[in-house]
Amino acid sequence: MAAxxxxxxxxxxxxxxxxxxxxACGALxxxxxxxxxxxxxxxxxxxxxxxxxxxxxRQETSAPQRFVDPFLPHDPDxxxxxxxxxxFALLNKFNVIDHHLLIVxxxxxxxxxxxxxxxxxxxxxxxxxxxxxxxxxGGREAGASQPHKHMQVVPLPLGDSGQSLPIAPLIEAASFxxxxxxxxxxxxxxxxxxxxxxxxxxxxxxxxxxxxLLLDAAGLRSIVVDGRPHQSTPYNLLMTxxxxxxxxxxxxxxxxxxxxSLGFAGSLFVRNAEQFDELRQIGPMTALCRVGVxxxxxx
Numbered sequence: 001m002a003a004x005x006x007x008x009x010x011x012x013x014x015x016x017x018x019x020x021x022x023x024a025c026g027a028l029x030x031x032x033x034x035x036x037x038x039x040x041x042x043x044x045x046x047x048x049x050x051x052x053x054x055x056x057x058r059q060e061t062s063a064p065q066r067f068v069d070p071f072l073p074h075d076p077d078x079x080x081x082x083x084x085x086x087x088f089a090l091l092n093k094f095n096v097i098d099h100h101l102l103i104v105x106x107x108x109x110x111x112x113x114x115x116x117x118x119x120x121x122x123x124x125x126x127x128x129x130x131x132x133x134x135x136x137x138g139g140r141e142a143g144a145s146q147p148h149k150h151m152q153v154v155p156l157p158l159g160d161s162g163q164s165l166p167i168a169p170l171i172e173a174a175s176f177x178x179x180x181x182x183x184x185x186x187x188x189x190x191x192x193x194x195x196x197x198x199x200x201x202x203x204x205x206x207x208x209x210x211x212x213l214l215l216d217a218a219g220l221r222s223i224v225v226d227g228r229p230h231q232s233t234p235y236n237l238l239m240t241x242x243x244x245x246x247x248x249x250x251x252x253x254x255x256x257x258x259x260x261s262l263g264f265a266g267s268l269f270v271r272n273a274e275q276f277d278e279l280r281q282i283g284p285m286t287a288l289c290r291v292g293v294x295x296x297x298x299x
Contacts, residue, residue, distance in 0.1 A: 001117045002085040004125040004200055011081060011129040015091070015099050018080050022091055027077035031096050033269075036276075037161050038284050042185055044166055045284040046159035046267045048096055049276050071104045071148045087122035092152070096269060101126060101153040109149040112139050114222055114229045115211060115237075121204040123151045128200065128241055131156045133165065135261035139234035141252045143260025158267045166266020171243060179210065180217045183245070187285065188292030190247045190264075191217040197241070207244065211237070214246040219296075236261035247292055254287035255279070263288055 022028035033048035070093070080089040083103060092100040103122050115136065127134050132153050137144040157164040165171075170185040174192055181192045193210040195203065215222070215235075222229040234249040238261055247264050255278045257270055268284060270276045279287060 001121050001201065001204065002087075004084045004121060006081055006083045006089075006125045006129075008129070011089070011126060014081050015101060018078070018091060019099060022077050025077055027075055027093070028091055029094055030098070031094055033096055035159055035161070037159075038280055040283045041187075041285040042169060043266050043285070044161060044163060046161055046166060047270060047276065047279065047284075048159075048268070049270045050272065069108065069148050070146065071150070072108060074104070083122045083125055084118065086118040089126060097154045097158070099155050103151040103153065105149045110225075110228075110230070111137070111144045111147050111149050112225075112230045113149060114215075114231060115151075115208070117204055117208050119149070119151060120207045120211070121200060123153075123239070124200050124203045124207065124241065126153050127239070128203075131164070132240070133158070133265060134239040135265070136237040136239075137260050138231050138236065139249075141234040142236050142249045143252065143258060143263075152261075154262070158262070158265060167264070171245075174243075180213050186264075186288075187295060188247070188289045189218060189295045190245060190292070191215075192246075193244050195240075195242055195244065203241065207239065210244055211246075214244060218246055218248050220246075220248055236264055238265055249291055250293050251291045254290035255282060257287060259287065259291050263291075 019028065032051045034051055036047050038045045038047055074090055078091045078093060080091060082088050086106055087103050088106060090102045090104060092102050103126055123134055132155050134151060134153050136151050170183040173185065174181045174183055179193055182190065183192055191214040193214055195206055195210065198206060220235055221232045223232045236247045236249060238245040252258055257275050257279060270279055
């Protein structure tokens, strides 16, 4: 495992300082949204909708572009910190949530490759710096927009609705049969595990072990591609220093609305009023069910 070079207490000030710099020079381009909430199945979902003015500007300027890896090389104006010998941290250029952090592998690794000990060590080094939620979009159908492996961190609370994490009540009601459990309030396939407080090295090892158990419990076998273990099925992973939640995926969108890991935390994103009306009509939990997989009888 690569040793972490991030000094405790330095990440949050570095994020704030780099955000101010990136906004001033135009490297950071936040997506302006308006927030509302939708109550469904005991969860107060936070929904962010792109403002009509921003949506119009993007429609006028959008055009097909040749893919270029934004992480090789990365934009120095978005660079936040060296995390370890294998990972560094960048600001998310087109952020919807303030201070959205990307933890990127220095050398190219595919997003569909399974997470390893170095990934979890770098992730924990950042997650333990402030109250935050980590997430990973395992593949395009799970919401990944870039094929270069990267984990993500957003500060809590997820919205301005007065709650830190919308799914917190479901997590408190977790049911276990051994180290892997489920959240009774989630009507789609998933696997849940708690994590014990530990040093970064110990927490990373524990998280890797739990991650493998979650993959197995969710029925996600690994396959070997170019000598490296890869996922066999798209999935989303949510993580804090206290727990992990893994959700297998069957589709990228529900009713045309793309959903990534944050949807399963209770935070959704729509591009216009039409998508918001569709989401309100079918309900956020139904939308999550449509992109997930059927829950097993014993889950």
